[in-house]
Amino acid sequence: MGYFKDYKHQKDIIVFRNYIKDHSDDLDIIRKKMNELYDYMKEFAPSYADKEGYINYDYRFFVVLLNRIENALPLHFILNNAPDFDFNRKYEHINNDSISAFGEKEIMEYIVHRGRCFMAAYFSTNHNEEKVDIGKQDLLQFCNISAGNVKFIVGALRLESLNVTINPAFYSKVNLYEEGNNHAFTLVKIGSKQYIVDLTYSQFFQLRNNNYNRIGIPVLGGCGPGFYMTLTEERREFAEKLMKYGYVEATDANIKLYFDGFAMSYRNGLYYEDTEEIIYETSYTAQDYMNFITGVDSQVKHEKIEYLGRQKKILRNPHKSFAPNNNGR
Numbered sequence: 174m175g176y177f178k179d180y181k182h183q184k185d186i187i188v189f190r191n192y193i194k195d196h197s198d199d200l201d202i203i204r205k206k207m208n209e210l211y212d213y214m215k216e217f218a219p220s221y222a223d224k225e226g227y228i229n230y231d232y233r234f235f236v237v238l239l240n241r242i243e244n245a246l247p248l249h250f251i252l253n254n255a256p257d258f259d260f261n262r263k264y265e266h267i268n269n270d271s272i273s274a275f276g277e278k279e280i281m282e283y284i285v286h287r288g289r290c291f292m293a294a295y296f297s298t299n300h301n302e303e304k305v306d307i308g309k310q311d312l313l314q315f316c317n318i319s320a321g322n323v324k325f326i327v328g329a330l331r332l333e334s335l336n337v338t339i340n341p342a343f344y345s346k347v348n349l350y351e352e353g354n355n356h357a358f359t360l361v362k363i364g365s366k367q368y369i370v371d372l373t374y375s376q377f378f379q380l381r382n383n384n385y386n387r388i389g390i391p392v393l394g395g396c397g398p399g400f401y402m403t404l405t406e407e408r409r410e411f412a413e414k415l416m417k418y419g420y421v422e423a424t425d426a427n428i429k430l431y432f433d434g435f436a437m438s439y440r441n442g443l444y445y446e447d448t449e450e451i452i453y454e455t456s457y458t459a460q461d462y463m464n465f466i467t468g469v470d471s472q473v474k475h476e477k478i479e480y481l482g483r484q485k486k487i488l489r490n491p492h493k494s495f496a497p498n499n500n501g502r
Contacts, residue, residue: 179231184216186210186238190245194334204384207246211386214239214376215491218391222474226486228391236392243381248311249470251383251399252409254375254416258289260303269331277363280330281370284361284450285419288323288372312373319372320357333362339432340392340474340480342439343465349439349482350394356435360423367423369431375416377434388495389488390440395479398434401453404497408434427460432462442488444480 189210194469196202214235221232267275267283275283293305295318312319317387320336327334339356341349348354358371377383378399388395404413411430414421421427445451457465464470472481479485 178220182235183238185213186235186242189213190238190242193242194245196368197450200249200380201245203246207243207265207384208386210242211384211390212492214390215488217486219491222391222487226489228485228487233392234410235382236390237336239370239393246379246381248309250375250378251380251403252378252416253413254378255308256289256375256419258286260290260293260305262286267330272332274332277366278364280332281368281420282362282418284323284326285331285370285372287326288319288370289419291322292319292372300316306371308375311379312376313379316357316371316373316376320359320370322418323359323361323372327359327361337466339435339466342476342478343436343462344481345468345472349478351483354394354482361420368416368420369423369427370420371415371431374412374421377438378412378416384499385495388445389491389493391484391487393498394441394483395438395500398438401437402430404453405485428459429457429461432465433457437463439472439481440476441480441482441483441484442475442493443486445476445495446488446490446493447480451497453497 189206193203193206196206218228218232221229223229223468264283264286265275267280272280289307290302292307292315293302293309295315296307296310297305324334324336334357336357339358341354358374360370361368361370377397379397382397383400383403385400387393399412402408408430411421411427412434415431421431433455436457437453457472461470465472
């Protein structure tokens with residue numbers, strides 16, 4: 174019976190995959206069918222769980238199929254991610270000797286421009302950097318390279334900087350997704366001010382992992398940060414500004430906005446099933462997040478670890494809605 178059950182679900186998922194592939198130019202159809210696929214994944218999950226609700230290893234095979242479908246979706250961004258960048262735009266050269274003649278805004282724009290020129294060169298073929306649209310690149314797994322390059326540029330100017338790695342739930346002892354799902358950015362200090370520089374932030378706003386219906390699927394961990402950043406005007410404006418200019422001042426408000434998206438993305442469906450409320454917010458402050466990224470504290474110390482990262486148990490109600498401003502059904 175197990176073999177035939179597995180085969181049926183595999184066959185059904187492949188039908189979804191083929192239909193989505195055949196309609197790859199229609200985003201409305203893609204969204205509709207992906208919603209149906211996410212619902213289907215949650216519906217049959219209980220048949221792969223033990224009496225305590227823990228999902229067994231066989232179910233992971235179907236999640237692998239789901240991930241392959243998501244990764245094959247067209248490159249589409251859920252917010253305006255167009256960077257303010259022209260490879261041929263001229264900037265007055267800044268170095269350690271001349272930097273005192275420039276203001277903070279000029280220095281930050283210079284750093285970002287140099288960083289984005291490197292990105293254009295990285296993604297170019299036949300040395301046609303000026304033709305590369307970096308706003309249309311898949312920047313997944315490029316953050317460490319980009320942050321390293323930004324730190325090199327900043328170091329050449331004799332400015333202070335710190336490359337920061339965001340671990341899942343800001344917890345470094347164990348990867349709550351088993352592997353990956355880290356992110357790197359750079360903190361740059363000029364005078365008394367600090368700036369968040371993140372040239373790969375757009376990777377979190379792709380269609381492939383920003384559907385709230387992903388929340389609650391066992392083995393997955395919920396949505397990408399982008400989904401949560403679309404839910405209020407303040408978050409949207411912040412996200413579009415960071416993707417456009419590549420940096421923001423690290424004010425308390427901006428620190429909270431930046432890290433809130435990550436913190437919410439680490440919560441799986443069990444968190445919301447336990448709280449019985451669908452409220453996509455956090456109570457963390459800017460200082461909390463600074464403690465998180467310096468290793469003094471972590472999200473795990475404030476929320477149950479089983480509610481963060483990969484979801485290891487099924488939902489009590491596989492039909493529970495995770496729609497924004499909805500208390501579920």
